[in-house]
Amino acid sequence: MTDCNDVPNSIEEEIRTVFENRSDDEFQPGETPVRLSSPTYGTEEVIESLDSLLSTWVTMGEKVETFEGQWADYIGTNHSTMVNSGSSANLLALKALEGDIIKPGDEVIVPAVSWSTSVFPIVDVNAKPVLVDVDPSTYTIDVEAFKEAVTDDTAAVVLVHLLGNPCEMGPIMDICKEHDIAVIEDSCEAHGAEYDGQKVGSFGDIGTFSFFFSHHISTIEGGMITTDSEEYLDRNRAGRAHGWVREMESKDEYVRESPEIDERYLFVSHGYNLRPTEIQGAFGIHQLNRLEKFIDIRRANARKLNAEMDQFDDLFDILHERPDTRCSWFAYPILIRDEAPFTQDELREHLESKLIETRPILAGNLARQPALKQIDYRQVGKLEDADLIHENGLFVGNHHKMGDAQIEYILESIEEFVSEYA
Template sequence: ENALGRFLGVREIVPVNSGSSANLVAVTTLCSSQLDNPLRPGDEVIVPAASFPTTVNPIIQNQLVPVFIDSNLADLNLDPGQLEEALSPRTRAVMFAHTLGNPADMDAVMAFVRQHDLYLIEDACDALGSTWDGQFVGTFGELATLSFYPAHHITVGEGGAVFTNRPKLAKIARAVWDWGRDCWCGYDSPVNGKCGIRFEREIPGMPGYYDHRYYYTEIGYNLKLTDPQAAMGVAQVEKLPEFVARRRHNFHYLYAGLRQYEDFLRLPQWHPRADPAWFAFPLLLNENLPFQRHDLTRFLELNHIETRLLFAGNILKQPAYQEINARQIGALPVADRILKDAFFVGVFPGLTEPHLDYMIETFGRFFSKY
């Protein structure tokens, strides 16, 4: 917690067992009755349709209403131009991921949330180390999330974190993370707890005091990270600057090598104020090509180059989301294009230039057939 907090320059790190759990904890925290103005069932949260499922699921799981907007074709992030159109009297929050480590337009997002007094949750699971105008993404809103899955910038095998500069939100998040109990401070040393009030909680109508280990102020879960994982994380954070530098190097090496194939591929773009710590290299097939995405990705996989689709694409086209209570803004053509034509390849720090040359050459062998 301390090491990662120092790296990001934030006060509070709440480690959890996955990035998906981090998103669940973050949204649930903002629904707490301990807040003066919590999210309530039926409130709306603006979110891109082209999202990872567990960026959207906590909204639904907390009985909130997702309002889906489209993405930009250039950076594959949410389209800030649709934020005002998505606004309604029930709008209370905005939640989105920085796609594959590429920061969204935070100037536009922050202007919108400040104007309308909205909560902001940044899903930074793919963006640890990315900055906007020199400021780490994830440090703009009330809460942000990270993933420590093996493919991410650092790993503890499986894990994640919620982070914030607001101690009250961190206290609620720790309750959500720890079965919902009021205090997480420990009770073995000293016996009375680090808070000093372990035996001073009261339950109305019951005489005497109640041990705060069994005093519940939130509807919580058990989503904690283990100590052995945290030990691994300490070592990983020490290496994080090197990991980020290697990812950036690998991204730009691939970018230079793939530019020769722009008749077939739309290469990623990023804002001049953004400095992405790339999680992966996103690609979009150009339109009206004589082959389909699966033809290319199958060829790459057969040649030992792993690929991933850009998560759910337009999530509203996925079977599980056909009957959810939601709104959408417009026809979502870019989200549909992502669903049809987008994929990504890796920029893992362990890749060397010979590996990257092989990747570039393999793309060329496929395109040479056309």
């Protein structure tokens, strides 16, 4: 953190008072909503941002760089590159592999239950998305379905650690090594999630994260790309900033090759402008300090919910953290079993009537989304489990501002709903 020399102490005190007096922290069952997410930032982020505003250094600079270093250390990769969203991170991850690894017409495997911008960037590198089914008890890519999807044209896979639950990285990485498949880990919902003690986003060639407002931690909008490769780092740095050479590690070589061009305006690759601002960097620096505590709260909430929800095992398929993993619980998913005597709509209406916010499991089965009609993709099998999640799944919030009162209220509301059908 900077000293924030430009921000007067009196302002800091006033801001602290505003945050301390926020009434939305007080939960009244049936009167205040149980939200899907809650703001993750406080006084420190605001002061650090004000410091940037008052210093007038507001575009990408030192604070972004500091956060990038901290994030790489946290995830356990050599490098990380901050961008303006998780979607931009996915785009640049695919772009980094374009050419040497992903060639026009190659296939890139992606789970059918993921996010729109887990899939679209595959098309942007002239490859074909291959949608495969997911395992409904983990919400992550079905390992057998993945194996079946691999062909001679498979260049890469976009793994998605959906809802903070890590994919089966052991068997998946074995398949990828055997078939020489590059791995992008879309970890946009899985901050701090671990498989065998290792953080997701550090297994594959490239990892991506989102810091959108409703995620575990937030930089308002924002994203990060993690990698051990200096080559991908350079491609990401050029890709996020116009394709110019300025932040590249290999800058000197390029400058030597083009002595007639002003090095400040030397463009060496296909780039965009996907840069974050210093305000986003300012948020990130302080948000990271809060992340582990937030994850602990989410995991404690999930344990309490699961302990009671297990009695309804005949009605709901409940997500459990596998022993070799740390799930960071993006939310609390509920999957209604086909045999249950009620529907997704009925459960949703009941919960919403109790002011418990709900939403579908991300984009549902993406093959059913109209946008997919516009792209050339391949589907492996019938995607029956993706359909099950589409038709029978929803999630409620599980975040750092929720505690016993909200958990008990959710459980009471579900028990009341279930008893109507007993």
